[in-house]
Amino acid sequence: MINPDAPQTGVRAVDRALDILLCFSRSETGLSLSEIAREVGLHKSTVHRLLTSMLSKGFVRKQPGTDKYVLGWTILELIHNVYxxxxxxxxxxxxxxxxxxxxxxxxxxxxxxxxxxxxxxxxxxxxxxxxxxxxxxxxxxxxxxxxxxxxxxxxxxxxxxxxxxxxxxxxxxxxxxxxxxxxxxxxxxxxxxxxxxxxxxxxxxxxxxxxxxxxxxxxxxxxxxxxxxxxxxxxxxxxxxxxxxxxxxxx
Amino acid sequence: MINPDAPQTGVRAVDRALDILLCFSRSETGLSLSEIAREVGLHKSTVHRLLTSMLSKGFVRKQPGTDKYVLGWTILELIHNVYxxxxxxxxxxxxxxxxxxxxxxxxxxxxxxxxxxxxxxxxxxxxxxxxxxxxxxxxxxxxxxxxxxxxxxxxxxxxxxxxxxxxxxxxxxxxxxxxxxxxxxxxxxxxxxxxxxxxxxxxxxxxxxxxxxxxxxxxxxxxxxxxxxxxxxxxxxxxxxxxxxxxxxxx
DNA sequence: TGAAGGTGTCCCGCCAAACGGAACGATGTT
DNA sequence: AACATCGTTCCGTTTGGCGGGACACCTTCA
Known part of the structure; x- marks a missing residue:
């Protein structure tokens, strides 16, 4: 559990989704669904639903070999705008x-x-x-x-x-x-x-x-x-x- | 309106939030709230709520001078994991x-x-x-x-x-x-x-x-x-x- | 071989919380 | 001064997200 006291502002689902994305910036090797669920302190099914959204938009993807999730290529499309x-x-x-x-x-x-x-x-x-x-x-x-x-x-x-x-x-x-x-x-x-x-x-x-x-x-x-x-x-x-x-x- | 036929899978709020993020990959100069609302075809207040979530997590930020929104520094923290x-x-x-x-x-x-x-x-x-x-x-x-x-x-x-x-x-x-x-x-x-x-x-x-x-x-x-x-x-x-x-x- | 624990995925009933209309104040433009 | 457009806030309605639970599938022990 990263943030025990939720900021209680904005859209909760989005906050959680962004928390999940931030998890990836810490782990270099990719994360399994259960690991993410443990990290953000949410139910597996909740994380699964959030991940399918991010998956379909290409913000995360599954590593071909393992079933671990990693950041997707869509992030690349945002880079030159930030960088x-x-x-x-x-x-x-x-x-x-x-x-x-x-x-x-x-x-x-x-x-x-x-x-x-x-x-x-x-x-x-x-x-x-x-x-x-x-x-x-x-x-x-x-x-x-x-x-x-x-x-x-x-x-x-x-x-x-x-x-x-x-x-x-x-x-x-x-x-x-x-x-x-x-x-x-x-x-x-x-x-x-x-x-x-x-x-x-x-x-x-x-x-x-x-x-x-x-x-x-x-x-x-x-x-x-x-x-x-x-x-x-x-x-x-x-x-x-x-x-x-x-x-x-x-x- | 980008995507008239929603994929209808996953969490809607997250889908919308990610759509907003993708808007930024197209515009180089930053976007105002109304521009975003027009682009993704949502009500201003909805976009505003979604943006406050992303704002608090640092995924977007407001340009100091104008009131336009641009991608935030948190994206930088994700980059070296993707890049x-x-x-x-x-x-x-x-x-x-x-x-x-x-x-x-x-x-x-x-x-x-x-x-x-x-x-x-x-x-x-x-x-x-x-x-x-x-x-x-x-x-x-x-x-x-x-x-x-x-x-x-x-x-x-x-x-x-x-x-x-x-x-x-x-x-x-x-x-x-x-x-x-x-x-x-x-x-x-x-x-x-x-x-x-x-x-x-x-x-x-x-x-x-x-x-x-x-x-x-x-x-x-x-x-x-x-x-x-x-x-x-x-x-x-x-x-x-x-x-x-x-x-x-x-x- | 079967029990035990670990995955990821799916379904569904309940009710919290997200939605968007409306209204507001602040700016800038005709 | 009237008008347009901006960002922001509020609130009642109801929709769609929540998470418990079930399931199939693994590997690992006994």
Whole structure:
């Protein structure tokens, strides 16, 4: 049961249907009807009826092999309206650009995708020597400031999968990572120096949506420009920018 | 009124709510309550009630300036589950890879974003001389095979905006483009030879989702390898691949 | 083999709650 | 000032959603 005290506003059936959709944003592997019913605290038959509506509209679908429900392709049809909506370009991008101007380093926006992270937006530094940011590119989660931010707010299952990743170097300290993740959750930012790329340093801070952690905002550049004093200055502006975007996202 | 004959299955309130959400995938600028009510053929008060539910869950939100409704940030939280879901990598990517192997040229998947197009997925050719495809990169709509496909299935407003684009070269024939778009809709594919890049040629075909046109699939490479006979061969395989993905998306 | 527990699906009687007409205040337009 | 159109709220009617229960189908124990 997610929400014991119902908001008691609007249409109940719709509230429940949307609750079901939100369940999917938490589980990556798909959900069975009974799991959903347990999660939202409703009778199986009720959930079944709601799901058939969403099924016929393509908002959810059944995985071919298993009988589990997953999000449907219709969501894809909504994406470019959200993802490239006016607000994301007229609200988030300016914040990123301002952050770039304040630090004169490359600014990136990452979301987690399974056990990887993907850069969904970037504003590059104007310096001749700079971090080149390709939108859409993916990186591991266990290295880099934004990777660790994404990991710090990921579910336990994802963390486990990442730690079990065979491509992690042998000398990588998992204990060290776990304490770092705790510090990130406590402090609200992450630092990485020469982790992903030798010669590069980065700072990152979490961005929260309406219901949960959404993305990581990072500033990255050549390690030579990230002096101790610059670093502490950047920490402030990155956290401010992330907080501003968080505020924008919860409108 | 979108759907005069209701499917009469599942929960009506949910069906209506999802219909409202689908309205947004068509209009890029946001919709007022009355517009939505007109579109789905319901009473204003009914739409208002449904919208308050979706508003409280963050599925829609009101634009700060105007009173228009637009899709909310909660949709973002669903995206990475769909966009990078197992199926998109285990279903669409293999089709793209097979197409790459059949043509030994670079294969790209584009969606339209306003008056541009963005490459959301790519499988590169293995040839030493090849079209290098960067995921996330954007291109204009009025040149290139996939650009024209995206334009052929875009709404009239977008087409108008694109034709009014001041960055279009002076010698560009808009009449020619319009007849090309008609042919694309008729034939189901587009060809471009040395349009976007000199020395490059491309073929593209439309991919349809459950409710509407979604994306364009393209094969591109050096024009020297796109002989007349190769061209007609590629047209077939591109259309087949696009049709296969369309089938997958409607599950 | 059969009992036990887990699925997903379907049916149906009851009554809560969704529907839409109507009215309201606020804006903007002729 | 009259008019049109907007978003919002209220309320009586009755419709359609609710969930208990039944069912068939699994797998897993005894």
């Amino acid at each position: 490239h909506s006016d607000e994301l370009t007229t609200a988030v991008l300016p914040v990123m650009t301002r952050l770039r101007d304040a630090t004169s380093e490359t600014v990136s926006l990452y979301i987690r995708s399974g056990t990887e992270r993907i850069r969904i937006q970037a504003v590059e530094s104007m310096e001749p020597v700079r971090n080149v940011a390709t939108i859409g590119k993916t990186y591991p989660l266990y290295v880099g400031a934004s990777g660790k931010v994404l990991l710090a707010y990921a579910d336990a299952e994802t963390l486990e999968q990442v730690l079990a990743d065979p491509s992690i170097p042998a000398d990588f300290s998992r204990e060290d990572l776990l304490t770092q993740l705790e510090n990130i959750r406590k402090d609200g930012y992450a630092i990485s120096v020469q982790e992903r790329d030798s010669g590069a340093a980065a700072l990152a801070a979490p961005i929260f949506g309406r219901h949960r952690f959404v993305a990581a905002l990072s500033v990255s550049g050549p390690v030579t420009r990230f002096t101790q004093s610059k670093m502490s200055e950047y920490i402030e502006v990155v956290r401010e920018s992330a907080a501003l975007i968080t505020k924008l996202l919860s409108h | 990078h879901s197992d199926e998109l990598t285990t279903a669409v990517l293999p089709v793209m890879t097979r197409l790459r192997d059949a043509t030994s040229e670079t294969v790209s998947l584009y969606i339209r974003s306003g008056t541009e197009r963005i490459r959301i997925q790519a499988v590169e050719s293995m040839e030493p001389v090849r079209n290098v495809a960067t995921i996330g990169k954007t291109y204009p709509l009025y040149v290139g095979a996939s650009g024209k496909v995206l334009l052929a299935y875009a709404d009239a407003e977008t087409l108008e905006q694109v034709l009014a684009d001041p960055s279009i070269p002076a010698d560009f024939s808009r009449e020619d483009l319009l007849t090309q778009l008609e042919n694309i809709r008729k034939d189901g594919y587009a060809i471009s030879v040395q349009e976007r890049d000199s020395g490059a040629a491309a073929l593209a075909a439309p991919i349809f989702g459950r409710h509407r046109f979604v994306a364009a699939l393209s094969v591109s490479g050096p024009v020297t390898r796109f002989t007349q006979s190769k061209m007609s061969e590629y047209i077939e395989v591109v259309r087949e691949s696009a049709a296969l993905i369309t089938k997958l998306l409607s599950h």
